[in-house]
Amino acid sequence: MGISDGAGLRSKLRFSVTLHAAMAVSGLIMVLFLLAHMYGNLKIFEGQQAFDGYSAYLREIGEPLLPREGALWIVRVVLLFSVVIHIYAAFTLWLRSRTATAGKGGWRYETRKNRRGVQRSYASFTMRWGGVLIGLFVIYHILNLSADYIAPGGPSPSPYQRMVNDFSIWWVVLSYLIALVALGFHLRHGVWSAFASLGANSSVTRRRVLNQAASLAAVVILVGFLVPPLAIFVGWVR
Amino acid sequence: MNITLRIWRQHDRDAAGKMVRYSVDGISPDMSFLEMLDVLNEQLTAAGGEPVAFDNDCREGICGMCSLVINGIAHGPEMLTATCQLYMRHFHDGDTIDVEPWRSPAFPILRDLIVDRSAFDRIIQSGGYISAPTGAAPDAAATLVPKEDADKSFDAATCIGCGACVAACPNGSAMLFTGAKAIHLGALPQGQIERNSRALAMVNQHDAEGFGGCTQIGECTAVCPVGIPLDVISRLNGDVLSALRKAKS
Ligand code: HEM
Ligand code: SF4
Ligand code: FES
Numbered sequence: 489m490g491i492s493d494g495a496g497l498r499s500k501l502r503f504s505v506t507l508h509a510a511m512a513v514s515g516l517i518m519v520l521f522l523l524a525h526m527y528g529n530l531k532i533f534e535g536q537q538a539f540d541g542y543s544a545y546l547r548e549i550g551e552p553l554l555p556r557e558g559a560l561w562i563v564r565v566v567l568l569f570s571v572v573i574h575i576y577a578a579f580t581l582w583l584r585s586r587t588a589t590a591g592k593g594g595w596r597y598e599t600r601k602n603r604r605g606v607q608r609s610y611a612s613f614t615m616r617w618g619g620v621l622i623g624l625f626v627i628y629h630i631l632n633l634s635a636d637y638i639a640p641g642g643p644s645p646s647p648y649q650r651m652v653n654d655f656s657i658w659w660v661v662l663s664y665l666i667a668l669v670a671l672g673f674h675l676r677h678g679v680w681s682a683f684a685s686l687g688a689n690s691s692v693t694r695r696r697v698l699n700q701a702a703s704l705a706a707v708v709i710l711v712g713f714l715v716p717p718l719a720i721f722v723g724w725v726r
Numbered sequence: 727m728n729i730t731l732r733i734w735r736q737h738d739r740d741a742a743g744k745m746v747r748y749s750v751d752g753i754s755p756d757m758s759f760l761e762m763l764d765v766l767n768e769q770l771t772a773a774g775g776e777p778v779a780f781d782n783d784c785r786e787g788i789c790g791m792c793s794l795v796i797n798g799i800a801h802g803p804e805m806l807t808a809t810c811q812l813y814m815r816h817f818h819d820g821d822t823i824d825v826e827p828w829r830s831p832a833f834p835i836l837r838d839l840i841v842d843r844s845a846f847d848r849i850i851q852s853g854g855y856i857s858a859p860t861g862a863a864p865d866a867a868a869t870l871v872p873k874e875d876a877d878k879s880f881d882a883a884t885c886i887g888c889g890a891c892v893a894a895c896p897n898g899s900a901m902l903f904t905g906a907k908a909i910h911l912g913a914l915p916q917g918q919i920e921r922n923s924r925a926l927a928m929v930n931q932h933d934a935e936g937f938g939g940c941t942q943i944g945e946c947t948a949v950c951p952v953g954i955p956l957d958v959i960s961r962l963n964g965d966v967l968s969a970l971r972k973a974k975s
Contacts, residue, residue: 500973504899504939505929505966581897581939588898588938590831594945598734598745599824602798605896606948613896615941681942687964689942689957 504584505685507577512682514570514577519679519705521567526712532651532725533716539648575623582616611677618674625667632660655720664717672710679705727753727814730822731766733778736835743835745824755815759802760785760792762814763825779838785810787951790886793893794839795826800890800949808888808951828893832900832936843889845935846903853927854907856917875913882910884952891946891954897938902946904932905958912965922969929966 500506528546531539549559589596594605594613605613632638633650640660641653654660680702689695719725728751736743750766757765760782767777783791792809796802802812817823825839833841871879885906892900908928911917917924933939940959947956 497973499930500926500970502933503929503966504933505963506970508939508941509963509967581941584933585897585899585938585941588831588936589896590829594896596829597795597798597824597826599732599795599798599826601824605894605943605945606799608896608943608945612941612943677942684942684956684960685940685963687960687967689960690964691957692955695956 502580504581507581508685510573511577511581512685514574515678515682517566517570518574519675519709521563522709522713526709529713529716532648532719536646536648540646543647571623571626575619578616578619609677611673612681614670614673615677615681618670621670622667622674625663625670628663629667651716652720652726655717658721661717661721665714668710668713671713672706675709676702676706678702727751727755727817727819729753729762729814729817730820732822732824733839734826735778735838736827738837739834743838745826753814755813757814758785758810759794759796759812759814760810779836779840781840782810787811788886790888793828793841793843793888793890795828795893797824800828800893801888801951805948806951806953808886811951828889830889830892830898830937832898833889833892841889843887845937846887846889846900848935849900849904849928849931850907852931853920853924854911855920856911857919858916869915871914875915879910879913882906882913882954882958885910885950885954886952888951890949890951892937894945894949895938895940896943896945897941899940899946900932900935900937901940901959901962902950902954902956904928905960905962906954908962908965909958912961921965922972925962925965925969926973929962 528542531542546560547557551558554562585593594608595603597603611618628638632640632654633647636643636650639650639654640657641650641655644650644653655664680699683689683698683701684695689698716725728749731748731750732745733748734743735746748766748770750762750769753762753765760780763778763780770777781791781793783789785792787808787810790808792801794801794809796809796812801807801809802816804812804816827833827835827839828841828843830841832845833843835841882905885903887903887907889900889903891902892898895902908924911924912921942956942959944956947954
């Protein structure tokens with residue numbers, strides 16, 4: 489080992505600390521996107537015209553400086569980068585922690601006692617499989633409501649109509665419910681963990697405050713996304 | 727008390743191990759867990775068997791040698807307690823107790839319940855020092871340390887290097903230990919010169935030893951016998967990130 493930092497830039501970028509920071513930043517970018525997305529979805533309560541108008545507006549932002557859909561594509565590229573970095577770091581770290589536990593994680597002891605550990609939360613040990621579930625959901629969701637390729641309730645050029653058509657079907661609502669609950673858990677631990685990975689957990693009090701903030705973010709996003717599909721399903725919005 | 731033990735027996739580093747059942751009687755509730763194992767070893771030796779190998783030294787919670795996973799919990803069921811300070815009164819007559827070594831590929835098992843923790847020594851060697859001028863001892867008040875910094879440093883400096891944090895971590899991470907060892911120096915004026923290089927060198931060595939990354943689960947803090955707080959990890963993360971920013975510019 490060298491006496492200074494003992495590592496070139498390449499290996500510094502592969503530190504688990506650096507990978508966690510990359511996960512944190514990419515994750516928080518996705519959280520900002522989710523807040524904006526949720527805000528947009530809630531416009532369903534203003535009626536078809538307002539909702540479809542907002543959707544059209546998203547494609548016109550920045551015109552004529554940017555081409556049509558220009559701003560939207562910038563956001564899409566940033567999100568795609570975030571998703572790729574997030575998933576790359578997640579799998580690299582996942583592999584490392586499997587190596588560091590002989591492939592057995594928290595279940596590496598012979599005893600069957602206390603296998604769930606002493607204090608860890610459900611959210612904290614479902615990050616990886618929860619993340620995979622959310623990733624699969626994102627693909628399904630884009631094919632469904634964005635690309636209109638999977639359209640169980642019937643396709644439509646109107647995004648409002650697509651939502652109403654699909655969320656009248658119980659299993660579509662259920663699939664969104666399951667994914668959103670998984671997202672809620674992922675954010676409950678992820679948001680707190682993101683801030684801690686970036687150095688913000690500086691005291692015992694801070695640990696509590698950051699955890700409360702993460703719970704709040706998870707609940708707001710969960711409820712904010714769940715309300716429109718449920719409102720359609722029970723017939724408030726038609 | 728009459729206790730049934732299931733203990734991990736492994737002859738050496740390369741041998742396969744297995745859980746072996748023993749029963750010991752005549753255990754007093756005032757015995758420590760290690761004294762109970764001493765009784766077992768006397769019985770085994772008297773019967774011509776091999777005593778169970780386990781690490782220990784001070785038996786007063788300060789050296790960090792004792793290292794048993796008891797019923798799946800590093801250092802056993804009592805909070806803020808090293809194995810040597812755990813007493814049999816916390817168990818019941820007739821209990822079956824499972825005893826295993828720390829499990830981490832970075833801590834190879836040497837024999838039975840003894841693991842090789844020299845990975846920790848190498849992490850400390852990589853950056854756990856400060857530069858001090860040689861010569862006469864400096865004046866006691868030459869460097870003033872704010873009380874708050876002194877407290878933070880001291881809280882981190884209480885780490886006894888036992889490795890329970892690694893044993894408990896679902897990711898096999900040693901970041902609680904590494905954080906404690908980096909932060910107790912980085913929090914003091916004397917530790918500022920190497921603060922950046924220390925953070926980088928220690929996390930580099932941490933990863934090179936094969937420990938996993940920290941996902942902020944917190945199992946480590948729940949088993950740590952001296953209560954090292956989770957924030958040492960986040961503060962080390964902060965130091966590493968700021969060192970990386972400075973290294974680039
Ligand atoms: C296939 C998809 C995904 C996988 C495999 C995945 C995996 C993970 C994993 C393993 C963590 C661990 C962090 C930890 O425990 O410290 C994490 C954290 C996080 N995830 Fe995801 N995730 C995925 C998708 C998402 C999505 C869609 C979002 C946002 C909508 C998101 C937001 C976050 C945030 C904010 C963190 C905290 C970062 C940190 O650890 O510092 N993830 N993710
Ligand atoms: S941080 Fe706690 S559990 Fe980890 S080595 Fe130090 S004293 Fe042991
Ligand atoms: S034997 Fe020294 S801390 Fe337990």
